[in-house]
Amino acid sequence: MDMEKRPEPAPEPAPEGCLVAAIRLPLRIVMVVLVVPLRLVWDALVAVGRFVGRWLLLPLARAIGWVLYGLLVWPCLMLWRYVLTPVGRGLRWLGRVLLVVPAVWLYVHVLAPVGRALRDYVLVPLGRGLAWLVRVLVVVPLLAVWRYVLVPVGRVLGVIGREIWDALRVAWRVAGYVSRAVGRALRWLIVDPLRWVYRTVLTPVGHVVRDYVLRPVARVAASVRAAARQARADVRRVLFGSAPRPEPQVSDRREPGGAQGRSLDSSTTARTKTAFIKD
Numbered sequence: 001m002d003m004e005k006r007p008e009p010a011p012e013p014a015p016e017g018c019l020v021a022a023i024r025l026p027l028r029i030v031m032v033v034l035v036v037p038l039r040l041v042w043d044a045l046v047a048v049g050r051f052v053g054r055w056l057l058l059p060l061a062r063a064i065g066w067v068l069y070g071l072l073v074w075p076c077l078m079l080w081r082y083v084l085t086p087v088g089r090g091l092r093w094l095g096r097v098l099l100v101v102p103a104v105w106l107y108v109h110v111l112a113p114v115g116r117a118l119r120d121y122v123l124v125p126l127g128r129g130l131a132w133l134v135r136v137l138v139v140v141p142l143l144a145v146w147r148y149v150l151v152p153v154g155r156v157l158g159v160i161g162r163e164i165w166d167a168l169r170v171a172w173r174v175a176g177y178v179s180r181a182v183g184r185a186l187r188w189l190i191v192d193p194l195r196w197v198y199r200t201v202l203t204p205v206g207h208v209v210r211d212y213v214l215r216p217v218a219r220v221a222a223s224v225r226a227a228a229r230q231a232r233a234d235v236r237r238v239l240f241g242s243a244p245r246p247e248p249q250v251s252d253r254r255e256p257g258g259a260q261g262r263s264l265d266s267s268t269t270a271r272t273k274t275a276f277i278k279d
Helices: 018-240 270-278
Strands: none
Touching: none
């Protein structure tokens, strides 16, 4: 089995017509006539550039480099090598002799012993004394209070609180049972009998009193009020004469507008008023 993929053969070019061949040949001749002079000029410019770069610019650049080296680099190099380097070495030696060595000697023979003495004879004893005072005055009393006061009191209070909570829970449950039983007893002894009395006795009696006592009394009272009103009107007419009647005004029989309009919450009809008086 051949593991390599063989390239597919290139497709054969399609046959060209005579028109394509007739256009291609003059076009190539014209392109050759135009491109050949440009290529000759380009090659001439490249040759001139190479000549100028090799025989003029490169020697000139080398000469300028030698001049710059002689005027700048070499003096700076001589100054660094024969002036600055020796001066720097001398300054380093002076700094070491005048600063580093005295500082090291002062640290080794003065500051270090004084620091060790302060640490061993002042700071360490002072720290130990402060630690002992803090331990005696703060830590030990707090630990004693925690161990001998707070822990026992907390345990006792925990036991008391737990017992109180258990007692409250049991009492609440028992009170629930008692309340339920009392409620049922009150319902059986008071609510249900009162409900039965209201439904079977008071409601029919109330209906009878309303239909045969209150409504006739209301009708009689309304008749008495109407008769009294008519009697007062007759007496006033006999004594003072009748007032002139206002002329009837012709108005639109439609519903009055504005504030005189009839609404459900401001006025009632005559039939409703009559029914209310009869009731």
